[in-house]
Amino acid sequence: MWAPEGGIGLGYKEVPVLANAQIAENVYSMLVQMDDDIGPGQFYMLRRPDSTVLLPRAISVCDSAQGKVRFVYELLGEGTKGFSRLRPGDRLCVNGPLGNSYPVGELRGRVALVGGSSGIAPFLYTARVLRERGLEADAFAGFAAQSFLGEDLREVADRVHIATESGAEGHKGLVTDLLEPAAYGTVLVCGPRGLMRAVVERCLAVGTRVYLSMEAKMACGMGACLVCSCAGADGKNRRACKDGPIFRGEEIDFDA
Amino acid sequence: MTLKTTLCGIELKNPLLMASGTFGFGEEFSEYFDLSLLGGICSKGLTLHPKEGNPGVRMMETPAGMLNSVGLQNPGVEHFIRQELPRMRSYGTAVIANLGGDSVEEYIRGAELLGGAGVDMLELNISCPNVKKGGAAFGIRADIAREVVHKVRRAYRGLMMVKLSPNAEDIVEMALACQEAGADALSLINTLKGMSIDVYTRRPVFRNVSAGLSGPAIRPVALRMVYDVVGAVKIPVVGLGGIQCAMDVLEFIMAGATAVQIGTANFVRPHIALEILRDLEKFMADNGISSLEEIRGAAQIK
Numbered sequence: 006m007w008a009p010e011g012g013i014g015l016g017y018k019e020v021p022v023l024a025n026a027q028i029a030e031n032v033y034s035m036l037v038q039m040d041d042d043i044g045p046g047q048f049y050m051l052r053r054p055d056s057t058v059l060l061p062r063a064i065s066v067c068d069s070a071q072g073k074v075r076f077v078y079e080l081l082g083e084g085t086k087g088f089s090r091l092r093p094g095d096r097l098c099v100n101g102p103l104g105n106s107y108p109v110g111e112l113r114g115r116v117a118l119v120g121g122s123s124g125i126a127p128f129l130y131t132a133r134v135l136r137e138r139g140l141e142a143d144a145f146a147g148f149a150a151q152s153f154l155g156e157d158l159r160e161v162a163d164r165v166h167i168a169t170e171s172g173a174e175g176h177k178g179l180v181t182d183l184l185e186p187a188a189y190g191t192v193l194v195c196g197p198r199g200l201m202r203a204v205v206e207r208c209l210a211v212g213t214r215v216y217l218s219m220e221a222k223m224a225c226g227m228g229a230c231l232v233c234s235c236a237g238a239d240g241k242n243r244r245a246c247k248d249g250p251i252f253r254g255e256e257i258d259f260d261a
Numbered sequence: 262m263t264l265k266t267t268l269c270g271i272e273l274k275n276p277l278l279m280a281s282g283t284f285g286f287g288e289e290f291s292e293y294f295d296l297s298l299l300g301g302i303c304s305k306g307l308t309l310h311p312k313e314g315n316p317g318v319r320m321m322e323t324p325a326g327m328l329n330s331v332g333l334q335n336p337g338v339e340h341f342i343r344q345e346l347p348r349m350r351s352y353g354t355a356v357i358a359n360l361g362g363d364s365v366e367e368y369i370r371g372a373e374l375l376g377g378a379g380v381d382m383l384e385l386n387i388s389c390p391n392v393k394k395g396g397a398a399f400g401i402r403a404d405i406a407r408e409v410v411h412k413v414r415r416a417y418r419g420l421m422m423v424k425l426s427p428n429a430e431d432i433v434e435m436a437l438a439c440q441e442a443g444a445d446a447l448s449l450i451n452t453l454k455g456m457s458i459d460v461y462t463r464r465p466v467f468r469n470v471s472a473g474l475s476g477p478a479i480r481p482v483a484l485r486m487v488y489d490v491v492g493a494v495k496i497p498v499v500g501l502g503g504i505q506c507a508m509d510v511l512e513f514i515m516a517g518a519t520a521v522q523i524g525t526a527n528f529v530r531p532h533i534a535l536e537i538l539r540d541l542e543k544f545m546a547d548n549g550i551s552s553l554e555e556i557r558g559a560a561q562i563k
Contacts, residue, residue: 017293017531052529059476060322060528084322100531222320224327224528229285231305231331232320242313242334247289261316 017100019054022091023073029153031080032123033089037097040072044106045131046193046218046251050226051076051088052098058084063223063246065195066102067126068133068157077126077154103226104250107193107216109134114190116142118162119180119204121196125154127218131193132161143189147180147200186213194218198259205254215254221245236261262551264541266300268497268520269420269445271381273300273355275541276514276553277534280501280524281306281359281384281424282331286345287352293531298538300520301355304341306386308361309371311337317468321457326476326503327525328455330467333361338371342378350379357422361386365409372417383417385410385444388426388451400426400451403438414443422446422499427453427479427486436490436498448499448522449490450483476525477503484512491517492561505529507540517558 018039025035043066052061062084068075078085091097109131116135118128125146135142144162146152150171158165166183167175176183181200186192186208194204195218208215221233228247236258237243243252264275274297279287281303287296296302314334321328336344341358349356358380362368368385375383387409388400399409410423421443427450429435436447452473457466466472483502491498500518504510505526513521526533550556 058322059325059525060327098530222318222322224320224329224525225283225289225531227289227531229289230283230320230329230528231314231334232329234314234319234331234334236316240313 016103017098019096019098022093022095022097024093025089025091027089028077029151032153033078033080033085034067035076035078035088035091037074037076037099038072039074039099041069041074041102043069043074043102043130045109045134046106046127047102047104048226048250049074049076049099049101049103050223053087053091054096054098056084056087058087060084060224061098061100061226062088063103063226065127065218065250066130067154068129070133075129077123079123100226104246105248107131107251109138109140112140112191115188116140117145117184117186117189117192118142119145119147119184119192119194119196119200121147121180121200122149124194124196124200124218124220125158127195128193129154129157129161132158136161145180145184147196148174181207186215187211189213191216194254195220202259205257205259209254216251217254217257218251219243219245219249219257262542262545264538264545264553266520266553268499269382269422271355271420273520274298275300275538276510276518276520277301277537278303278355278357278499278520278522279527279534280522281386283524283527286341287349290527290531291352294535297353299354299534301357301381302349302352303357303359303384303522304345304349305335306333306359306361307335307338307341307371308333308363309338309367309374311335311340315467315469318466321466321472323455323457323474323476324478326474326478328457328467328472328474329452330469330472332469338374342374346378346380355381357382357384359384359386359424365412368409368413369416372413376417376419380419382420382422382446384448385413385421385423386451388424388428400435401429403429403431403434406435407438407442410439410442410444420445422448424451425449425486425490426451427482427502432486433489433493436494440494440496444496446497446499446519447490447494448501450479450486450502453479453482475503477505479503480505480509484516487513487518488516488561491558504537505533507537507544510537510541511544511556512560514553514557515560517561519557
C-alpha cells in the first residue's frame with residue numbers, strides 16, 4: 006500500500022558500491038552501479054544505509070558510463086569519512102541525479118573547464134559530453150600540492166593544464182594564471198569561492214560567457230529546506246540544489 | 262485496523278503531518294511519492310510580505326541533529342494563496358498554512374488573508390528562533406503569546422493551531438495561555454535555540470549568532486514537553502521534534518498527542534513518511550491495536 010508503482014521514490018535507491026579507493030591525499034574515488042540519465046554538473050545526495058551522521062551529503066557526478074557512476078570526493082568530515090570506509094559490495098543510499106546541468110546545447114566555441122581541487126571532479130563527465138557533441142574543451146586544474154584526475158581528463162579533454170601552488174606539478178601558482186578567458190567562447194568553473202569569483206570577474210571583463218557550479222551545505226538537496234540559498238545579483242536568493250548548482254556568472258552576488 | 266485520525270474535527274487519513282519548513286509546499290516531494298498518502302502538509306512558514314531570509318551560513322549538522330538559520334525565507338501570503346495553495350489542494354491531503362510574523366499587525370493581516378483562502382487549518386508560528394524580532398519573543402513569554410493569539414483569533418474564523426517554542430519560559434503556562442486565548446490545537450515543539458562557533462575564525466558560524474536545533478537530538482525534550490502539555494490542556498496536541506520512525510511516533514501518541522509532525526527526517530529520505538506509515542501498521546497488527554485511540558495518552562500517569 007505504501008510503495009508506489011516501481012518502488013518508493015523515483016530518484017531514491019540503494020545501490021552497490023563497485024570500487025572505492027584513495028586517489029590523492031584526502032581524496033577518494035568511488036564507483037557505484039546505477040544507470041541514470043545524468044546531465045553534466047548534476048549531483049546526488051549520498052548516505053550510508055548505516056550512517057552515523059544524520060544528513061546525506063551532496064556529491065557531484067565525476068563520471069558516468071555503462072551503468073556506472075563515479076564520485077570523487079574530498080574527506081571533509083564525518084560524512085565523507087564514512088564514505089571512504091565503504092568497500093566493494095557495500096550499499097549506498099542515493100537520491101538523484103539532482104539539480105540543473107551545464108547547458109551543453111547552448112555552448113559555442115572553445116570551452117574552458119576550470120576546477121580548483123575537488124572542483125575539477127564534475128569536469129570529467131562534462132568533458133566527455135562536450136566531446137560527444139563535437140565541442141573542443143580544455144581543462145584547467147588547480148591544486149595545493151597533489152594533483153588528481155589529470156590522466157582521466159587527458160582522455161576526454163583536448164588540452165589539460167595543471168597548476169599547483171607548491172610547484173610539485175605543472176605550473177607553480179594559481180590555475181587562473183594559466184587561463185586566458187578571451188581565447189574561449191565559454192568558461193565553466195567549479196571550486197572554492199575565491200577561484201570562482203576571480204574567473205567570473207575576468208570572463209565578464211572580456212565578454213566571455215561563464216557558468217559556475219555553486220557549492221553549499223545542503224540538508225535535503227531537493228529544494229525544500231532552503232539552507233543552501235545563495236544571493237543572486239538581483240537581490241533574490243537562489244537554491245544551490247534546485248535552481249542550480251549551475252548558474253550564469255553574472256547571476257551570483259559574491260559580496261553577499 | 263485504521264490510522265485515521267480526527268484533529269479538531271478534520272478527518273486525517275493518518276496522524277502524520279509534514280512539519281513546516283521541511284516540506285516546502287509539497288511540490289518537490291510530489292516527484293517522489295503520492296502525497297495523498299499523508300495525513301497533511303504544513304506549509305513553509307509564511308509571512309505577510311515575502312522574505313529573503315537570513316544571509317550567510319544557514320545550516321550546520323550537529324550530533325543527531327542540525328542547526329538552521331533560514332530566517333523564514335518565503336514568498337509571502339498572497340503568493341501562497343495564488344500560486345502554491347491550488348497545487349497543495351490538488352494533492353488530496355490536509356493543508357495547514359503556517360503563519361509567522363514580526364508584529365501583531367502582520368499576524369492579523371496574514372490570518373485575515375488566509376481566512377478566505379480555503380486552508381484546512383492555520384498553524385500560528387509564534388516560535389521561530391531565527392527572526393530577530395517578533396516570532397521568537399512571542400513564543401517565550403506567555404502574556405505576550407496570549408495577546409497575539411487572542412488578536413489573531415478574532416481575525417480568523419477557521420481552525421487555528423498554535424506552534425509552541427521549547428524556549429518558552431514555562432511550556433505548560435504557555436500552552437494554557439494559548440488555549441485560553443482561543444487556540445483550537447497546539448503543536449510542539451519548534452526548534453531549540455542553539456549556536457556553533459567556527460574555531461578557525463573564532464566567530465559564531467551564524468550571522469544571527471543563534472540558530473534552531475532540530476532532529477533526533479531534541480526528541481526526548483519534545484516528548485517530555487508534549488507529555489506535560491497534554492496533561493494540562495483540553496485541546497488537541499500535535500507532537501513534533503526529532504521523529505524518525507514509527508516507534509518515535511508511538512511514543513508521542515502514547516504521551517497523548519493527537520497527531521504528529523515529521524520534520525528534519527524528511528531531509529534524510531524523501532519518502533520517510535511512507536516507511537513510518539508502513540511500520541506503524543505493522544506495529545499495530547503485531548500488537549493487536551485496531552486504532553490509535555486505544556493507545557493515545559496510554560503513558561500518562563495521573
